[in-house]
Structures are given as structure tokens and as C-alpha cells.
Amino acid sequence: MYAGRIVESGPAAAIYHDPHHPYTMALLKSVPRLDRPRQARLDPIEGQPPDLTRLGQGCSFRARCRFATEACAVVAPSLEPVGAPGQFAACLRSGELSTESGRAA
Numbered sequence: 687m688y689a690g691r692i693v694e695s696g697p698a699a700a701i702y703h704d705p706h707h708p709y710t711m712a713l714l715k716s717v718p719r720l721d722r723p724r725q726a727r728l729d730p731i732e733g734q735p736p737d738l739t740r741l742g743q744g745c746s747f748r749a750r751c752r753f754a755t756e757a758c759a760v761v762a763p764s765l766e767p768v769g770a771p772g773q774f775a776a777c778l779r780s781g782e783l784s785t786e787s788g789r790a791a
């Protein structure tokens with residue numbers, strides 16, 4: 687969840703191993719992993735969370751999202767099927783994102 691909205695849902699294994707929302711990707715990169723070699727530093731999520739009393743239109747994660755486009759300021763995406771069966775993400779670019787590299791394809 688981000689700013690009171692579900693941004694990704696599905697089987698835990700699918701979300702951990704193949705996330706499709708930039709916030710999920712950022713969360714997973716910002717915590718230590720016991721199943722991978724230790725890194726020098728974690729990747730923080732840049733910016734500040736939005737004021738929940740003044741969300742406005744569009745995606746509430748866009749100000750902190752490195753994949754945001756102009757359309758993200760206008761459209762609040764709904765959950766759409768992605769990845770594994772039962773996995774859903776609310777991002778205009780979820781189909782373009784490479785989960786392994788954390789970059790847009």
C-alpha cells in the first residue's frame with residue numbers, strides 16, 4: 687500500500703521475486719537481504735511521502751518515482767493483472783519495468 691491505496695497484490699513469492707510496481711521495487715531495495723551478498727549501502731526511497739489530506743489526481747507515488755511520466759500526474763492507475771497468476775499492480779508502466787535491473791525496458 688502507498689498513500690492509502692493498494693499498489694501491488696498477489697502471492698508473496700511473486701511479489702518478492704518479480705515486483706511490478708516502482709514502490710514495491712523501491713521497498714525491496716531499501717531493506718537488507720539475507721539471501722544476497724552484503725552491499726555497502728541500501729538504496730533509499732528519495733523524496734517525502736505525500737500529504738494524505740491533499741492527494742489530488744494522478745499517481746500518489748509519482749513525485750518519488752524514477753519511472754514517472756507526465757501521464758502519471760493525470761491518471762490514478764487501477765490494479766491490472768501482471769506477472770504471476772493472481773498478481774496485480776497499479777502502475778501505468780508496470781508492463782515496461784524490468785524487475786531484475788529495476789529499470790524501464
